[in-house]
Amino acid sequence: MNQTIFRDAYRPYPYHIPHLWLRFDLGLAKTTVRSRFTVQTEQPGTPLCLDGEDIQLLGIWVDGQPLKPEQYDLDHHALRIPLTQASHQIEIESICEPAKNTTLMGLYQSGQQLFTQCEAEGFRRITWFADRPDVLSRYTVELVGDKSQFPYLLSNGNLIEQEDLANNQHRALWEDPFAKPSYLFAIVAGDFDCREQVIQTQSGRSVTLQLYSDKGDYDKTEWAMQSLIQALRWDEQRFGLELDLDRYMVVSAADFNMGAMENKGLNVFNAAYVLAQPETTTDQSYQDIEAVIGHEYFHNWTGNRVTCRDWFQLSLKEGLTVFREQAFSADRMAHGLTGAAALSAQAVKRIDDVSLLRLAQFPEDAGPMAHPIRPNSYEEISNFYTATIYEKGAEIIRMFHTLLGETGFQAALRTYFDRFDGQAITCDDFMQVMDEQYQAQFPGLTLAAFRGWYEQAGTPKVSVHLHYDAAQQRACLTLTQQNPPVGIELLEQPIRPKAPLLIPFKLGFLQPNGTPLVVEHEGQRQHEFLLRLDQEQQQFHFEQVSARPILSLLRDFSAPIQVDYTYSTSDLMTLAKADDNAFARWQAIQELAQQTLCAPSATQADLQVLITVWEQLLQDKQLSPAYLSRALALPSVRQLLAQQRPMDPHALTQKHRHIEQQLAQHFQQTWLTLYQQLTQRLPTQYRPCASDAGLRALRNLVLKQLVLAQHPDAFALAQEQYQKANNMTDQWGAFNVLVHYAPPALRQQQLLQFYEQWQHNALVIDRWFGVQATAPYFDVAQAQALSQHPAFHLRNPNRARALIFQFCTHNITAIHTEAGYDFWQQQVLALDALNPEIAARLCRVFDNWAQYVEPLRSQLKQRLQSIAAHQPLSTNVSEIVRKALTIE
Template identity: 55%
Template sequence: MRTDSVQSISRHDYRPYPYRITHADLQFDLQADATRVHTRLSVESADASGQALVLNGEDLTLEQVALDGRTLSPDEYTLTENTLTLAPGTLPAFTLEITSLCRPADNTQLMGLYVSGNSLFTQCEAEGFRRITWFPDRPDVMSRYRVTLRADKQRYPLLLSNGNLLESRDLPDGRHEAVWEDPHPKPCYLFALVAGDFACREQTIQTRSGRDALLQVYSDHGSEHQTEWALDSLVRSVRWDETRFGLELDLDRFMIVAARDFNMGAMENKGLNVFNSAYVLADPESATDASYHAIEAVIGHEYFHNWTGNRVTCRDWFQLSLKEGLTVFRDQEFSADMMTHGLPEAEAQSARAVKRIDDVTALRIAQFPEDAGPMAHPIRPESYQSISNFYTATIYEKGAEIIRMQHTLLGEEGFRAGMDEYFRRHDGQAVTCDDFLSAMESVYVRQNPGSTLEQFRRWYSQAGTPRVKVTLAHDAAAQTLRVTLEQRNPPVGIETRQNPPVEKLPLHIPFALGLLDGEGKELSLTHKGVKQATALLELREKSQTWTFENIAEQPVPSLLRGFSAPVIVEYERTPQELALLARHDTDAFARWEAAQSLATRVLLDSISRPESGSPDEQLLIDTWEALLQDGSLTAAYRSRILSLPAERELLEKTSPLDPLAVVEARRRLIGKLGDALAPFWMTAYEDNRIDGPYAPDAASSGKRSMRNLALLYLMAAGGQGGQELTLEHYDAARNMTDRMAALGALVQYGTPEARSERLQHFYTQWRHNPLVIDRWFAVQAASAATSLADVRQLMTHPDFSLRNPNRARSLIFQFCTNNLRNVHSREGHSFWAEQVLALDALNPEISSRLARVFENWQRFTPVLRDSLQQAWRHIQSQPALSSNLSEIVNKALSAQ
């Protein structure tokens, strides 16, 4: 549907659906051009008030409607473009049958039933089921589904749907059918079907209760060798959920199917997960370490939804973080546990820290800017126009941090008790974020008599990233230290346009604190007779003070250890304090944070004074040298602490946003660090060489990460030796991680000849592998050496298609998001607007995501701000924008 006027939906307007759909019997005659769907619904009145029965539908052709076996005439129902309304009167229960057509081959939105390659797939979250058949398309209507699929057997030899396979048989006309039944009630957004010809890798396991369960991974023929890691990851996910949370697979089988065309990463349909092939297919030759880790994490995420999202689902879409924030937290913990498996304690702690660093980095790059922009919203939004626009970093990543804070407050044992209580209360129900927090609160109250989590609930209703100001007052005579925390959360997004301004009350913030002395030795914190290395301060008031005893000298504070809350800390440190923390802090996250803060300080100094540079540059070099020689650090951790802040993260620290200055400052500093520490980088390069076959384990991937970081610094230093080493590295690479690292360094810092030669070589070698060619497009699009003209040329490449979401993301999104040097011009902004509109005509969900790249346009330098505003106005002026895009445009322009 395309619209010029879009209405907002408010959370407070929620009303229960007046009917229960107890059973849904769906029969599909599958064809790409036109699929006929016969729907038989068992309906019961929920309130006996005789209200109208309103069903959603989109791009459907209605053929017939029957009530209790009687065909209705058109004057007995009301049909609009998007609703089918009936008046069943006061019938307490009845059967409704609907026959309709949908057209998968015409469905470029990839929502509902669509064609990818020679196969048929579905995507129903959030509101795609209405593009398959008429139905109350909302998550609180939960039904048991029986699905019959019929299709040409030669074209579609595999017919899959949710739940358990009851029977399959051949039909006399060259067709066949399969009947599936899901024994668990579910909302329609969890419905799925897949029809096609696939290879299958499978394994039968025994659940902890002794049942046999069949695990299957389906993919295109010829890719079977690339699904071993995916199946192994699924097995690990099943075992982990049994062990960590006591949750068992509740079906006879669990299936994953890889799709080449998919809007998202994956989808947790009950028992039949449809995945973007990028999160299924992997082998050492074609997949990087990052790909292996992402596949494991995403497979874990979707499997964990089987309980946190499917068995207990959302009452309405405002509760989206109920399932997504919780499940992201669970997949983060799963990945951390997998990374630490079998490692000695010290290495295991380092591996956990690396995972935490990566998750917080992603949060700061994607979610912190969102919290500061016109689309800022709480993890439980108050209103939306298109729910597809709220699959955001706030819902997912910030939502996970809010779950993590509950885990911090309750502890591992308490959190597990809260999860058990949540499932005891709500298994099989559609519930709210408040219901989850109430289950956790029942444990917290037992642990802390007289206290509740009532104040913590404000995290669910307040947008923005809170700021916590830290003040220290040391009394040498009394040997005490007074620590004062003061919180504030300024209005953001729609709050800035409210009159009077919205009042934001203090939040409940767990703030982890440690102390070091002047030599870097950790001090004990004694408060009210309790001594500990790290104190967890529960900040509840606008300002609170804690007094610690036996602190003989002015300490150096280690703040927000483990990133105990998603906040911005305000505390003025000296460069020397940052260097000391970077070398000695016992909290691995805080140590990394100090090193990043020191590098950020140097980079921001060089932006503000490009002529003289930063006075702390030598201190940074000395600190980097010390870290390079610290034998206690694992390779993976060292690769994180010695990396400079990403351009996009650094950009958020400039005011106004100055992308060109950020790019140049970062390129200069990485070159200086590469040159000044060249012997140490070379030692690190040699010391982290790996002999033997490829393995994606934490230790091996950590060594590759450090070796490739050293290569990047040497390449950025600008000497001939760096390029020669990088070329040798590319030619000798035996896995995609090393090959892509060398190609990326050449594309960023190499000569035009070396860049062109290796890009051509890479394409020639991998042109038949779509996922690898996605990387080929992406590595060029994100490079500061790639101009807008180069990108337009790449768009004419025979392997590029705007219709494929992965390909659009690899080129268009990468250029607009990560090529800060070349997208920020009037021509670059016009290109972005042009692609937003082109995608909107094909796939509004992808279009609106591209539009959000510049939602913070008003924060840029005046010249760039004016150029971006003109591009936004151009988009707004076009007729009949999709509802997805219209919401983004209106909110972005109303923020000026």
């Protein structure tokens, strides 16, 4: 039976460990680790309990005296040492086996190199220690290894000394000047290319930035280095935060469970978020690299200098850092632009962030694993590295920013760092600082009702009712919020009632002709307001409303909620044509598309509405290509399924394809003209800037529309674009439509040609697997056959995500079959034997099984029951399956 850990059971660790000395004698098959540390306590006689997993204990010394096995207690997960004094020196020697560590947690082998991943509980796979975030120690690390095999020996902090030893061995001594929890510890050993740049911080200090990659990849790391410098400068200018180390290192790893890890001063990255060059990297990957580099760098303050007391507080660091990453990316997308162009670029970033939230987090909030951004319990902490913690957590921080404004939010953060620097704290500590600032700005008001965002799961729904009195020129807006128990909350006995949340609700008023409508509210005359909704139901009154207003609701997505308001089709069309808030305009376009796609039987009149809106968009010369590429794209089947109950994937897919083709055929000549215009506008030299990326994104969308419209020249245009492409974005756009829609002979020819060209580039071949996995014709038999390809390796997370995850998540037609569900079950169990963390993520694909139509619902339940009965089964997968089956 899995052990459940509860937040309210937290107790401080009884020992203080001010300093930890570690020596590693490195080897791929076997690494010997010797640790030495002093423990101090105010509770003499308390046993010292240390965490350890899958490591071999060689010896223990207390105050220099060796302990016999009968003098301590050892099991698979804990080492308990009886102690009698207030202070003792502990030494432990142990062995770990990196080559056998397929979990990629702790110390593991990738290629001929060694890496560590310690968040959340990986350090216990390296040596016995107090592996919890509230134990902060200063680390001194001595690394010893073969000079030929491991010419680079890296760890956190500053390099104190290095020397050659006998027998071709060498050593490096590292010291981190800042106390940190064990999850931020890192070592890397191997042979790399190193890109280095020395820059000056805003205070005038010289700092060395280093980027390590596999031999031969040096020329692919320039963009990552420039992204790191941009992130460093942005954090100085926007938040006044300066790099606190003399050296900052980023290392690229081919095998990595996550995107990257913010280990203090030594970030380990999935190679997909480091390596870039125009020929092999798409615009989206360039943006992703810049964002992830920024994210991990920003963690240096929001996560490292101020860290979590326990893992229930995970969103304390992740939500705040994702918010900072999103702000950084938005500023980078608007770089060099002014006025409406800059606002449009930032709106595109907001659209992308909200689309991800709705696609990944809203379904999570409606499923059996729904949890608050600060959970109350867990069985396996790695299962809670979720879209709720990250993306919804960022929306919570954004609401603080919305309520306080930029100046107030910055003031609150300065207080936060001044008060808590060097400490492991809680979400309550962060909220307290925000509340103090809010009360200072708005006397008589508090953020007390905001605490519910940390305590409640689910996506709140706000119903909106408008009453307009034309004679009095008054409008009354009634907002009602609902957030019934969901997910884990349903397991609580008794089920606790939920208090109303504080929701910042931004709205605007438009005239029937689409121009802004200025009204009066609480002494202010304007057309946009930020309402404070903190009761179950509230009324807001507006005066001098000269016409029945068209409401532009939840502008900029000011809160992570769903809005229930009955728009007329004509009002939505007005918003889609003229709303001066770019996000709200896009939202109106999406709602019109959803109405057509989700109608029981879409009529020609429904389709004509979309045609009219798209015609208006295509005629609007003020819209950027990047914005048009989002506005002219229909919501995906996955997005629509998340809003359908019960979910019928086959019927929805069929309808989506039908309407998509009808729209494409209607605009066939328009697409051809636009494609030609965009081709002429694109510069010949590739630049990964936002403006050029927008042109390429729109051209690739238009190319797909031409193919869907069955234009006689479509495949010829795709082949021409493929052959002439001097960058992966153009090549990939053409390759994608050829693989998905071209006749079999042409498709096979392109697949072979692409593979031959890029077979030695692992990241590009990941894409090659993924494009096939998501093709409309691709079925289970083809998935099984492709999984036997010599280039496919289930152990590599990137390769598994490319084929298995893409097929199970995005190939709606093939996966929702009996054979598809069998394939998913088989892959969950195969991955569980290798890497439980990755297996659990695949298992989450169908934790919402109960929301599907029959017979899919029963078929999925049967597979989940089979997984649950399998032995052995990891804690990671077991928790998800059990909770999924408990909550129907």
